[in-house]
Amino acid sequence: MADHSERVRASLAGRYTIERELGAGGMATVYLARDLKHDRAVALKVLRPDLAAVLGAERFLLEIRISAKLDHPHILTLIDSGTDDGFVWYVLPLVRGESLRGKLAREKQLRLEEALTITKQIASALSYAHGHGVIHRDIKPENILLHEGEAMLADFGIALAVKEAGGNRLTETGLSLGTPQYMSPEQATGDRQLDARSDIYSLGAVLYEMLAGEPPFSGATTQAVIAKLLTERPTGLRVIRSGVPTGVDQAVARALEKSRADRFGSAAEFVEALSSGPPAGRTTWWRRLNRRVVAAAVDCAGAAGERHVWLAALERGWLHSPVPDDAGLSGGRPHQCYQDVDDSEYRGLSTRGAPRHVTV
Numbered sequence: 270m271a272d273h274s275e276r277v278r279a280s281l282a283g284r285y286t287i288e289r290e291l292g293a294g295g296m297a298t299v300y301l302a303r304d305l306k307h308d309r310a311v312a313l314k315v316l317r318p319d320l321a322a323v324l325g326a327e328r329f330l331l332e333i334r335i336s337a338k339l340d341h342p343h344i345l346t347l348i349d350s351g352t353d354d355g356f357v358w359y360v361l362p363l364v365r366g367e368s369l370r371g372k373l374a375r376e377k378q379l380r381l382e383e384a385l386t387i388t389k390q391i392a393s394a395l396s397y398a399h400g401h402g403v404i405h406r407d408i409k410p411e412n413i414l415l416h417e418g419e420a421m422l423a424d425f426g427i428a429l430a431v432k433e434a435g436g437n438r439l440t441e442t443g444l445s446l447g448t449p450q451y452m453s454p455e456q457a458t459g460d461r462q463l464d465a466r467s468d469i470y471s472l473g474a475v476l477y478e479m480l481a482g483e484p485p486f487s488g489a490t491t492q493a494v495i496a497k498l499l500t501e502r503p504t505g506l507r508v509i510r511s512g513v514p515t516g517v518d519q520a521v522a523r524a525l526e527k528s529r530a531d532r533f534g535s536a537a538e539f540v541e542a543l544s545s546g547p548p549a550g551r552t553t554w555w556r557r558l559n560r561r562v563v564a565a566a567v568d569c570a571g572a573a574g575e576r577h578v579w580l581a582a583l584e585r586g587w588l589h590s591p592v593p594d595d596a597g598l599s600g601g602r603p604h605q606c607y608q609d610v611d612d613s614e615y616r617g618l619s620t621r622g623a624p625r626h627v628t629v
């Protein structure tokens with residue numbers, strides 16, 4: 270490794286001086302460097318030599334030029350790139366902060382407002398890039414860098430550049446593109462025609478993790494995560510963290526829909542859905558009243574065996590735990606399913622007799 274960084278130092282002499290290593294991912298090593306021409310600190314990424322050999326330097330550098338055209342306050346734009354002595358390197362503005370991965374490792378769950386601010390900033394970056402026909406393909410906490418309250422999206426266009434330049438030879442490097450915890454189902458199944466909705470899925474998965482403290486699907490192996498991703502529904506955010514507003518819960522669930530046709534059509538639509546609904550953590554009096562009436566009505570309907578009423582109430586976020594298997598069949602159900610309706614409220618209302626048939 271020392272030999273590697275010495276060779277990089279030597280080949281970049283006169284243009285960049287390398288100060289120290291900042292980190293390393295699956296594809297590259299990142300160095301804190303000084304751009305001698307402009308006398309500024311930058312982040313210099315050097316591709317893994319075996320990957321560079323497979324990709325072909327010129328082809329890769331041509332592909333990443335797409336990302337150099339992106340100019341947005343929340344996108345880390347490519348500022349230089351080149352190849353020397355078998356190395357392929359590219360230069361990005363230096364972010365003197367931490368990655369969202371670092372912050373999550375420390376805090377596990379973020380404050381709602383903070384999670385939403387990060388999501389909205391990244392969504393605005395995506396809206397802009399999607400409008401220019403560029404899909405990120407690798408949205409994950411490692412690629413979101415935080416600097417003085419601003420979230421910056423890194424590695425735009427890199428996943429595609431590696432895929433396009435590497436073609437079938439990529440398997441030789443053992444590199445798997447995309448990260449299973451944040452990959453859309455269509456990306457996980459190898460769909461070549463990914464569109465904006467794949468990035469929206471990944472951003473939904475990142476927001477889910479910021480609020481829940483864990484990604485929507487986890488597993489010991491990539492295959493285990495992908496199997497869940499294709500067949501299971503993630504646990505509702507409000508089940509894990511009851512302070513998450515219903516509107517946010519529903520927006521994240523829609524971003525994480527298996528079929529892209531069921532997701533938001535654009536990052537802007539996702540943001541709009543996140544912004545609607547009552548403020549975080551508060552339940553207004555009319556909403557509490559509404560929930561009491563619904564609780565009583567659903568109770569009567571449930572007792573009368575109308576399972577569909579349960580399901581409709583669950584879908585609208587009025588219940589916080591799944592409908593029990595026997596709901597509507599035996600007439601019984603745990604009334605702690607109801608949001609914000611305590612036992613006394615529930616008993617008082619249900620004995621007063623709510624309508625047997627309700628539309629919810």
Ligand SMILES: Nc1ncnc2c1ncn2[C@@H]1O[C@H](COP(=O)(O)OP(=O)(O)OP(=O)(O)O)[C@@H](O)[C@H]1O
Pocket residue numbers: 291292293294295296297298299312314345361362363364365368411412414423424
């Ligand atoms: N522009 C930057 N400014 C400051 N630090 C950076 C910058 N880019 C990357 N880093 C640091 O380098 C680390 C490695 O980044 P890198 O993009 O190579 O890996 P990764 O995103 O974890 O994985 P992948 O190989 O899938 O991209 C990051 O976690 C981050 O801490």
Ligand SMILES: [Mg+2]
Pocket residue numbers: 294411412423424
């Ligand atoms: Mg990265």
